[in-house]
Amino acid sequence: MKRVLDKTPPEPSFQHKLEQxxxxxxxxxxxxxxxxxxxxxxxxxxxxxxxxxxxxxxxxxxxxxxxxxxxxxxxxxxxxxxxxxxxxxxxxxxxxxxxxxxxxxxxxxxxxxxxxxxxxxxxxxxxxxxxxxxxVTTAPRAAGYSGDTTGVEPARLLSRIPVYRHNRIMLVDVKEIGRLEGDGHYTTIVGTGDRYLSNLSLSVLESRLDPQRFMRVHRSHIVNLDYVSEIIREDDGFLVALQEPLGPPVPVSKQKLAALKERFGLV
Structure with a gap:
């Protein structure tokens, strides 16, 4: 029995694509x-x-x-x-x-x-x-998107977030991002395998991330709902706990609590 070899060429690296x-x-x-x-x-x-x-x-x-x-x-x-x-x-x-x-x-x-x-x-x-x-970083919004009523085609959603590290551009897959934390004009991206610093603000990233997957639960925090493990009551407030290794729980503002509970069917 002859063995068939896969001669499909490997996918070019992003750095190679960038050169083109x-x-x-x-x-x-x-x-x-x-x-x-x-x-x-x-x-x-x-x-x-x-x-x-x-x-x-x-x-x-x-x-x-x-x-x-x-x-x-x-x-x-x-x-x-x-x-x-x-x-x-x-x-x-x-x-x-x-x-x-x-x-x-x-x-x-x-x-x-x-x-x-x-x-x-x-x-x-x-x-x-x-x-x-x-x-290489965005994809069109789903058909039937109705979040904009101005008649202008909405901005494409980010599928990968570009970050610059050690003089190289890296593309962070949004599916591997557990949370984002804002700090002025910059944002710390916490992924399942690493942390990254983006010079894009939290508001800019919020406008370009899929709202079905990502939710801003606080003025300084966006979480990936796929990684939420628990909603915790603490004193007179609430926290969102995320799966390991995505760091400690993040606060939920009072204005966002009802929407967060609704997303998980808790109301």
Missing amino acids: FNPGIVWLDAERRVTAMNDVAIQVLRPAAEPGLGVPLDDMFGVDVLMLHPQKSREKIAFLLGTGGYGVAAHGDRSPPPQAMMINIPDRMLMIKVSQMVAADGTVGTCMIFYDLTD
Whole structure:
């Protein structure tokens, strides 16, 4: 009896796929105004800038790059560009090391790298390079979704959350996430095998996670309902206990308690 060998090639790693992506490139002058961009950048930024932010394509050149991003993303972009203590002065005559960050713009998930450019007379501008990770991190909402009544197609749901660690991008499968804990603009993601830090806020992640699986039970906590093991009464409040090894129980706000009980048929 002959043995049939499986000649199916292995699935390419995400890092290999990333190498095949066409990056978006934006050049900024020393005042962070857009001076040039490639076609990939135009195709990604134009839908956000033109109808959503009121910046026509012809006006994208010469505009402060922050105007091409939603208000909630501007503080992070400004930090990347140097207003958060990141600048050449701290590095002598050398360009500071490139910085990376995940950015959520309408229906897109971008990984942006920023490098300040230095000439003989100092900083002359900035090069922004970004990769559109939307197709490898999101999936369409289920047919018949009725959570939006504006007539605008809702943002795709996250299937994997991109995080940046040790100069590499990792994709965390949402099915393996037990809870998320907010800390200002950042979020700690607690998975079944590890913990990760995301620069996406808890509110942004809440808007892009499947509401049938994830629930915000407190202003600082989102839990994966698949991993809830117990609802605990403590003094005059309640806690949600999660399966091991997802850490200690998390608090439930009074405003969220009824909805949480309803999800588990306790009312």
